[in-house]
Amino acid sequence: MTLARFLPRLALALLLVAAAAWVAVHRDRIDLATLDGWLGSLGLWAPVGYIALYALATVALVPGVVFSLAGGALFGPFWGSILNLMGGTLGATLAFLAARYIGGDWAGASSRLYDWSRFSPIFC
Numbered sequence: 803m804t805l806a807r808f809l810p811r812l813a814l815a816l817l818l819v820a821a822a823a824w825v826a827v828h829r830d831r832i833d834l835a836t837l838d839g840w841l842g843s844l845g846l847w848a849p850v851g852y853i854a855l856y857a858l859a860t861v862a863l864v865p866g867v868v869f870s871l872a873g874g875a876l877f878g879p880f881w882g883s884i885l886n887l888m889g890g891t892l893g894a895t896l897a898f899l900a901a902r903y904i905g906g907d908w909a910g911a912s913s914r915l916y917d918w919s920r921f922s923p924i925f926c
Contacts, residue, residue, distance in 0.1 A: 811904050818900060821862035832864060837872050849877065853889040860893025861900065 825832070837855075841848040856869045869889065874882035 807907075814900060815904050818861065821858075825859075825862050825864050832859075832868055834872050834875055837869075838876060841876060849881070849885055852876070852885055853892060856886065856889025857893035857896055860890060861897045866890065 837852075840855075841852055844851045852873065856873070859869055860866065870886050873886040873889075876882065877885055
């Protein structure tokens with residue numbers, strides 16, 4: 803892997819580790835009152851902000867139950883469920899894409915080391 807391909811991947815990996823470390827250190831700041839105050843300041847954009855925050859929290863390894871309960875409390879059971887679903891799906895997609903970007907070459911190289919020919923009757 804060239805340096806030009808390695809450095810952005812390293813930067814993304816370090817950013818994800820830093821986000822997870824920040825969450826671990828500041829876990830007492832993640833509560834319903836803080837979310838309500840921040841989302842209240844967004845006005846009509848509160849649902850979009852909640853989805854974005856839920857997605858980023860999923861990538862940063864924040865426990866999902868915090869945001870799932872907050873979504874129901876802030877937006878009601880119906881809209882909270884819809885927004886939780888959208889935020890969780892977006893977060894899982896972002897986490898998958900980040901993992902694929904960071905470790906895709908390694909996974910591809912390690913899968914070529916194994917002889918997959920014995921599984922050809924299953925896959926063909």
